Amino acid sequence: MSQRVRRILIALCAAVVAVVGTAGPGHAHGFASTVHADVSAHDPGRPHTTVELEYDLLVVSAADAAHDDALFRQGTAAFETGDARDRAAVLDAHADAVTGYVTDRFSLSSGGRPCTPRRHGGFTMSRRDGAPYAVLGLDWTCADGDAALEVRSTLFPDAERYVKGTKTIVTYAVDGLVGSAALDAAHPSFLIDQSWYQRFWEFFRLGAEHLLTGIDHILFLLALIVGSRTPREVVLAATTFTLAHSVTFLLAALGLVEVPASVVEPVIALSIAVVAGWHLWRLARHRDPAGEPAGRVGHFQLDRAGWTRLGVVFCFGLVHGLGFAGALGIEAAWSWTLLWSLLVFNLGIEAVQLAIVGLLFPALAVLRRRAPRAGRRATGLVAAGVAVMGLTWFAQRITGA
Structure with missing residues (x-):
């Protein structure tokens, strides 16, 4: 393994450790009010x-x-x-x-x-x-x-x-x-x-700060990034997540949809584990060094499993939108000014989300191309860590620990 590839691997793992290390024990947003x-x-x-x-x-x-x-x-x-x-x-x-x-x-x-x-x-x-x-x-x-x-x-x-x-x-x-x-x-x-x-x-x-301090949303996004093999696949996954959480965020913040936090928070934690586990399953299924089916490395094909993954991402994205709305906590009467504020808040979320994808996915792509085995190992370790964190949060939020 070249020195450059080694540095990329170390930087990627360090970034993940730094993110996961800031996580609270049970509620990813901390005890805020x-x-x-x-x-x-x-x-x-x-x-x-x-x-x-x-x-x-x-x-x-x-x-x-x-x-x-x-x-x-x-x-x-x-x-x-x-x-x-x-x-x-x-x-x-x-x-x-x-x-x-x-x-x-x-x-x-x-x-x-x-x-x-x-x-x-x-x-x-x-x-x-x-x-x-x-x-x-x-x-x-x-x-x-x-x-x-x-x-x-x-x-x-x-x-x-x-x-x-x-x-x-x-x-x-x-x-x-x-x-x-x-x-x-x-x-x-x-x-x-x-x-x-x-x-x-x-x-x-406020929207940008919420995503940066919302470790559960960041880990969900990280699971999407490590589980995507091509730029087109990560763009599709991130876009699906964005569309889904934007819909429920606006509906919930405007008071048109109401789901208790006791339901939303455990499902958000479960979504992290499921999306990360999906990548681990795919790694176990395909045994070549890059974790890709033979003959399909380097180009994109959305098969039945790919559509299913997008469907799962969309459904979980709907739940994450409820979490975003609960964090903002606006329950005022409908007005165009209120809608404007909500849309701008959502823009702040999307800006940080795009920045995270833009920073991590290119580094991961270089690692996969230059050292396929190291890339497979790195994404597997990250996905495993994210899945464990999601399952831990899920258990804590279900039991109220």
């Missing part, structure tokens, strides 16, 4: 916000910040009973502590001057993605009512160590401006009068 905030203003200088936060996370975070042991005990007990009225009653009984936690980390300002919040009514409960959410209404008074509103959110920061990577999805209808924005630790604030290209970049970045 999404906050939903709706901002509206009918009178200048008096905006209203409705903030929705995961109930159990809000209870432990607010209790910790206020050193309120009673809030923790009562809130935890209400969470276990599963009664929405009990949960709302606990929040109302500790309204000052809970509201103080939220308004210390979620704020509006106008003309550089902070707006003053006031709680609007009592707490209510809702459900998002199968989890109970607390709903808090806030009325704000802004001294400079004519200036553009700035929204800032640092809710549930990583430093609290309860979750990691909290996103705040903001929808707004203020002074004739309607739109959405995504806030996180790296980009905690935005002006409601931002330009269209600033909104484009926010959702494009």
Whole structure:
């Protein structure tokens, strides 16, 4: 084996190890949370916000910040009973502590001057993605009512160590401006009068970051890459995956399709194992060094097995789209602005997906051509590792471990 081929093999294996090594034990996205905030203003200088936060996370975070042991005990007990009225009653009984936690980390300002919040009514409960959410209404008074509103959110920061990577999805209808924005630790604030290209970049970045941090989606893509023999085959597989997840992503994010995460997440894990296992089966079936049927190396032919593989990829892609939608967590009413945000988010996903294919597949193709046995061994090892990871996640998500 030449030094160049050896370097390619080492680089490929190192990249796979680096990706797999970042995987969490059970949930590939980590323990993240999404906050939903709706901002509206009918009178200048008096905006209203409705903030929705995961109930159990809000209870432990607010209790910790206020050193309120009673809030923790009562809130935890209400969470276990599963009664929405009990949960709302606990929040109302500790309204000052809970509201103080939220308004210390979620704020509006106008003309550089902070707006003053006031709680609007009592707490209510809702459900998002199968989890109970607390709903808090806030009325704000802004001294400079004519200036553009700035929204800032640092809710549930990583430093609290309860979750990691909290996103705040903001929808707004203020002074004739309607739109959405995504806030996180790296980009905690935005002006409601931002330009269209600033909104484009926010959702494009959010989509790209989601795929980069979604290790399960990356491993599924990696299984497609190592299991594809020609550029045309990997393009067909990646395109099939893209079309499938784009359809269900848009339908689910627009609220037209709803599947619980308890179903989606295990199936995503299973999809990783199945697609990786497919390549291992094909390697075992064809014994030549490149893992190809004799006489068919170097050209493409989509036989019955190839069509079946694309069908499997398409079906699993539909489920991955539900996972993408659950991560974004937008459940606003239909609007063209919302559709635009969703499409841009999806573009961010596709950009990273194309970059991964463009980097890994050419290196793998060079390895297969220059050292067929090494290429067969490398793809087999990668597929085996990915399959084991997928089966492990599947078992953990089924059992709730």
